[in-house]
Amino acid sequence: MTINRLRISSSFAKMAEEISKAELRTATSAAEKAQSRSLWPSVLRWIPTSTDHIIAAEKRLLSLVKTPYVQERVNIGSGPPGTKTRWFCSSSDEPRYINTVTFESKAESPTLVMIHGYAASQGFFFRNFDALASRFRVIAVDQLGWGGSSRPDFTCKSTEETEAWFIDSFEEWRKAKSISNFVLLGHSFGGYVAAKYALKHPEHVKHLILVGPAGFSSESEAKSERLTQFRATWKGAVLNHLWESNFTPQKLVRGLGPWGPDLVRKYTSSRFGTYSIGDILNDEESRLLSDYVYHTLAAKASGELCLKYIFAFGAFARMPLLQRASEWKVPTTFIYGYEDWMNYQGAQEARKSMNTPCEILRVPQAGHFVFIDSPSSFHSSVFYACRRFLSPEPDKESLPEGIISA
16 A cells, blocks of 8 residues: 555656756746737647637547537536635636536436546546446536636635535535435545535435545554655655645646647556556547546646645545544445555445445456446446445345455
């Protein structure tokens, strides 16, 4: 576990070196470029993207999905009256929008709301929409500050404010959509947000599905000798400084300008192709996902800046969900890829304090992106998790073949 986190942390060092070189090449005349950027064709811009590019890339990616859907940008207003949440008090009072896709379904189908993880957007679920829409009314969203949603200036200065940015904006979206009594699914950081939302608004969530969720371990629980020794090295000191300075992977993509798409393309083809743990992407899937990922990463920095406020160096939660397990009120299913770097033992520990039904499922031949690595097994796991709503005889449903109960 610690070794995996150190590998992830060490990648920031290489990224830092590359971004520093890129920034030196592009630092001059920054203000003049910003003023004239809109006058240049996108192909000639240093960062060739925009919200329109994101939505267009999303449409191309979702062309792979056969189920009809509706895309909309849901107006969540400029904030609830009297709010102290800083995103509502940004540099302007203009309304904020949450990019949303809703898939066609049978009228009686239960509603499944899907929340993406860090450095991702709802399009990452493109391999899952068809199968899930056969049993659910599927709604997927881009969190505030991500994907095709509004990207207001990120002005949060604490963990509490940062959590409110995501939780309160999602609640305003729920109100605008007039939905309740839904299944809420969140992946990775999206799992952290989904869990925190369910703790604050349990009356709206009838089942919680946390897919490789972040936030179930804390820095204090992970101060192993290896991590302590690493922090004492110059590399550890540099990485810790970068973390506290809110350096993000997206800054590297932006810093590389027109070379950014190629970097993202190499990552996508490597992670979900050459070094894929499960079902590799075909050429068309890889091409469309790479294009989509680039535009979502290279756009204006906003929600990504939550990183240092939610997690300490090493991606350990500053306000761990484990500490609030006794407050759980919503039945919960955890789903982990068997090779997921997220620690499923944290979920096992949390379950001991929960006073509500909880199960932990592990999917073979899958990593952190279990829904991309092994979509069929992922779908079976979700259907099993929701058997109370989907099956006339839920007690007779058996664990899907190959799935491991932890």
